[in-house]
Amino acid sequence: MNPSSNRIARMWHTVLPRRGSVARPSDRVQGGLLAFVVVLALAVLPFAASFGSETYVRQQLQSAEQLRTRTQVVATLLADGPALKANTRSGVAGSGEPTDATWTLADGTRKTGKIVADQGAVKGDRLPAWVDENGNPSQPPLTGAAVVIEAVMSALGLWLGAAGLLALAYCLTAYTLDRFRLARWQQEWFREQNRKTHS
Structure with missing residues (x-):
């Protein structure tokens, strides 16, 4: 199994941990957030397609007007x-x-x-x-090809913008959780060192 498949499997088991899983609560939060971000990014697709369709209709009318007057x-x-x-x-x-x-x-x-x-x-x-x-x-005047390209780029730009914001929010959250986990690990390590010192 290649590394990317292993990563996907780990993410999936984090979102839906099996019995006896060692996933921490923060791991489950991060995995759940990742699943939510992916679902939300997919949910934006119909809105982006609708925006592209509206752009196509608007640009098509503009192209027809320009072809008529130029x-x-x-x-x-x-x-x-x-x-x-x-x-x-x-x-x-x-x-x-x-x-x-x-x-x-x-x-x-x-x-x-x-x-x-x-x-x-x-x-x-x-x-x-x-x-x-x-x-x-x-x-x-706007050509038919230019109208299609503009509509596609508008829809793609909207979706990529939304997906980028979602990805940024996930990365910031993951960074915060990593800092939290590191702080907890350091506390546990110091506690264990103190216990060994006084035993």
Whole structure:
């Protein structure tokens, strides 16, 4: 039997001690607390799933609204983009910067403004850009994949946060019980030493 299996078996016997067990009351308290923490962490799962589902519905509505009001256009740079610079640590080029550009809307209206141009882009380059219903630059709309990822991460984050707090509470309690057991052991040891000295 491997060490992890032995540990699990010891925890189980601490929670439900067999006849003749040498488990101390504090051991049973700690084992019972561990079982309670595990059950409570599992009980949080449905709430986390519900939170993720609500987040999905909310983000889906937001995505639909953004897709309805935002349009992708082709913008022409009126100036050079940021100079191409490699990250000295990774060797990868950094992010782009807002750069003057012009674009034409579906009704023929010509607009100018700033769009994010990648490093190394030059004047005259044509780049895709997203604009709102007024033709002004905007962020890309939420995609279906982004909505799913956001919902999953929200649910997972909530559960991990709750599980982390429960684990912290258990560890603090276990630390307190260990200090209590150590103090009791020291008292018993001193008592035994005094008994031997005076006998």
